[in-house]
Amino acid sequence: MQKVFVLNGPNLGRLGTRQPEVYGATTHASLAEHLVETGRGMGLDVEVRQTDHEGEMIGWLHEAADAGASVVLNAGAWTHYSYAVADAAALVPAYVEVHISNVHAREEFRHHSVLSAKAAGIIVGCGVGGYDLALAHLAASGNPGEAG
Numbered sequence: 001m002q003k004v005f006v007l008n009g010p011n012l013g014r015l016g017t018r019q020p021e022v023y024g025a026t027t028h029a030s031l032a033e034h035l036v037e038t039g040r041g042m043g044l045d046v047e048v049r050q051t052d053h054e055g056e057m058i059g060w061l062h063e064a065a066d067a068g069a070s071v072v073l074n075a076g077a078w079t080h081y082s083y084a085v086a087d088a089a090a091l092v093p094a095y096v097e098v099h100i101s102n103v104h105a106r107e108e109f110r111h112h113s114v115l116s117a118k119a120a121g122i123i124v125g126c127g128v129g130g131y132d133l134a135l136a137h138l139a140a141s142g143n144p145g146e147a148g
């Protein structure tokens, strides 16, 4: 099965209680469970992780790069300024950038992403359903990190 990491950055572990009017009522635990299940139905071996620590996220991106695994990446606020996360993301075979909220309808600082230029795709403002769309895209496009 094609391995896909879903990597969530800072504050996304608070899903369900963090600004539910912006991010919805789904908790990170139930999102993770749902994505593993949905991924299985698409032939993907999905692993979901969340961290509030930038170095840990960079380590996970290196792990995905070494495993030749694609990534669904919601880097939270790092999206807007972390060149370190962007450099690490550039090492994986392919990543889809996801934002639960419509960042373009929000504060100006959320309009720019340092991740978008090298993303295989960008899904914004579709709620937590955006992760399903990202998995569907990776399932349809195969894993550029795997030979054959």
Ligand code: DQA
Binding pocket: 010, 011, 012, 074, 075, 076, 077, 078, 079, 098, 099, 100, 101, 102, 103, 110
């Ligand atoms: C977010 C949008 C970011 O601006 C914010 O810092 C987040 C979540 C989203 O999923 O909509 O933490 O990436």
